[in-house]
Amino acid sequence: MSDTRMVRFQAEATRLGYDFSGPLQIGGNYVSTLKHGGVLHISGQVPRVGSEVVVVGEAGTDVTLERAQHAAQVCAMRARVLIAQAEGSLDAVQQVLSVRVYTRSAPGFTQQSEVANAASDLLVRVLGPAGTHTRTSVGVAQLPKGAVVELDMAVAVA
Amino acid sequence: MSDTRMVRFQAEATRLGYDFSGPLQIGGNYVSTLKHGGVLHISGQVPRVGSEVVVVGEAGTDVTLERAQHAAQVCAMRARVLIAQAEGSLDAVQQVLSVRVYTRSAPGFTQQSEVANAASDLLVRVLGPAGTHTRTSVGVAQLPKGAVVELDMAVAVA
Amino acid sequence: MSDTRMVRFQAEATRLGYDFSGPLQIGGNYVSTLKHGGVLHISGQVPRVGSEVVVVGEAGTDVTLERAQHAAQVCAMRARVLIAQAEGSLDAVQQVLSVRVYTRSAPGFTQQSEVANAASDLLVRVLGPAGTHTRTSVGVAQLPKGAVVELDMAVAVA
Numbered sequence: 001m002s003d004t005r006m007v008r009f010q011a012e013a014t015r016l017g018y019d020f021s022g023p024l025q026i027g028g029n030y031v032s033t034l035k036h037g038g039v040l041h042i043s044g045q046v047p048r049v050g051s052e053v054v055v056v057g058e059a060g061t062d063v064t065l066e067r068a069q070h071a072a073q074v075c076a077m078r079a080r081v082l083i084a085q086a087e088g089s090l091d092a093v094q095q096v097l098s099v100r101v102y103t104r105s106a107p108g109f110t111q112q113s114e115v116a117n118a119a120s121d122l123l124v125r126v127l128g129p130a131g132t133h134t135r136t137s138v139g140v141a142q143l144p145k146g147a148v149v150e151l152d153m154a155v156a157v158a
Numbered sequence: 159m160s161d162t163r164m165v166r167f168q169a170e171a172t173r174l175g176y177d178f179s180g181p182l183q184i185g186g187n188y189v190s191t192l193k194h195g196g197v198l199h200i201s202g203q204v205p206r207v208g209s210e211v212v213v214v215g216e217a218g219t220d221v222t223l224e225r226a227q228h229a230a231q232v233c234a235m236r237a238r239v240l241i242a243q244a245e246g247s248l249d250a251v252q253q254v255l256s257v258r259v260y261t262r263s264a265p266g267f268t269q270q271s272e273v274a275n276a277a278s279d280l281l282v283r284v285l286g287p288a289g290t291h292t293r294t295s296v297g298v299a300q301l302p303k304g305a306v307v308e309l310d311m312a313v314a315v316a
Numbered sequence: 317m318s319d320t321r322m323v324r325f326q327a328e329a330t331r332l333g334y335d336f337s338g339p340l341q342i343g344g345n346y347v348s349t350l351k352h353g354g355v356l357h358i359s360g361q362v363p364r365v366g367s368e369v370v371v372v373g374e375a376g377t378d379v380t381l382e383r384a385q386h387a388a389q390v391c392a393m394r395a396r397v398l399i400a401q402a403e404g405s406l407d408a409v410q411q412v413l414s415v416r417v418y419t420r421s422a423p424g425f426t427q428q429s430e431v432a433n434a435a436s437d438l439l440v441r442v443l444g445p446a447g448t449h450t451r452t453s454v455g456v457a458q459l460p461k462g463a464v465v466e467l468d469m470a471v472a473v474a
Contacts, residue, residue, distance in 0.1 A: 034291065120345040139460075152292075189450060195354060298457070299421050312414075
């Protein structure tokens with residue numbers, strides 16, 4: 001496989017300790033990706049691997065910053081899998097445009113940016129300059145399946 | 159009226175027990191819809207009918223899953239009214255692109271996807287394949303007017 | 317400076333009592349703005365001036381509605397600075413398309429629309445009809461750096 005983005009993706013999967021090669025489960029009546037006008041919209045991703053959400057709970061109480069960052073990276077990896085499935089390869093990504101990162105947050109937890117940085121860093125590591133993006137990070141009350149992080153994005157594709 | 163989407167819309171309005179024919183009230187200095195580059199952006203909708211928000215409260219405590227789903231459907235119906243007003247008819251919808259569903263959630267409530275499914279199902283029932291969409295569902299601390307659900311969307315139009 | 321939008325921007329800065337002429341600090345590995353297909357995406361802005369977030373806390377308990385509105389205006393001013401930096405001038409703005417306003421909210425605080433109105437009003441005062449927009453306002457559990465408000469937007473540019 002000469003696709004260096006896919007090679008870097010696999011390196012990240014190995015580092016995180018997960019296999020992202022299976023089908024991705026969806027939690028409702030919607031589609032994972034949809035392309036219009038050269039922009040691929042990607043549904044909100046929780047850190048699910050196979051049928052398990054790998055980090056559940058609330059950042060600042062039962063989930064540490066490090067585990068929330070781990071979760072954010074899994075969400076970003078899932079988004080990448082979906083892009084590759086929709087477009088055939090990560091090479092189709094011209095530019096990640098916008099990323100929204102929702103962190104389930106305890107009242108005193110204000111490190112939503114630090115959680116999101118873990119996903120942002122991974123995007124740039126895998127995609128290079130095409131992985132830079134605008135971003136919004138907020139702390140929410142709760143997320144589907146009790147996940148600690150959810151992430152969605154829009155990506156310009158060839 | 160030969161527009162089958164509008165006929166299906168009316169059937170859903172009858173099922174929900176509301177009349178959506180009046181003007182839709184807006185809570186601030188913004189517009190309900192705005193079109194650019196073939197995409198219609200729709201402002202966040204709470205489940206208001208006339209001047210009343212029909213389901214207020216917090217999912218998981220004073221609002222059941224069923225009532226939150228009812229609210230999500232009312233939000234989706236309002237969005238449809240706004241599309242029809244902006245474009246003359248629901249026939250203009252080529253594809254719903256992205257939907258965000260915010261559910262006011264008690265600490266232990268994790269069925270945000272199930273709430274959002276009620277809106278997603280209704281979109282597909284009324285619009286057919288054009289109603290499928292990408293989606294993000296999160297649980298928030300509070301919503302305008304105490305509403306239990308808020309929903310916004312972007313739609314590709316002819 | 318004959319640019320009346322920039323003149324009006326300066327008048328708002330004076331009224332708010334801040335100097336927005338310095339570089340804007342960013343809290344993570346992302347970019348403040350990114351343009352694609354005639355749309356400028358703007359990252360989520362907290363009410364930071366220089367290195368200080370000027371209003372921290374929770375609307376409804378330690379932050380009044382008036383202070384949250386002040387914060388929303390600072391967020392909107394920051395977004396304007398970023399547009400002017402990216403495009404050379406506020407004259408490039410054809411239309412603000414969508415604005416999302418996240419207010420950190422106490423359980424009983426339901427005036428998210430009123431908070432967002434302060435930002436919406438300011439957008440229209442500075443940009444005129446080009447400042448009208450679609451909007452989504454939600455109440456969240458927490459925000460980066462403890463900010464009371466965060467705001468992002470997408471803007472059509474020439």
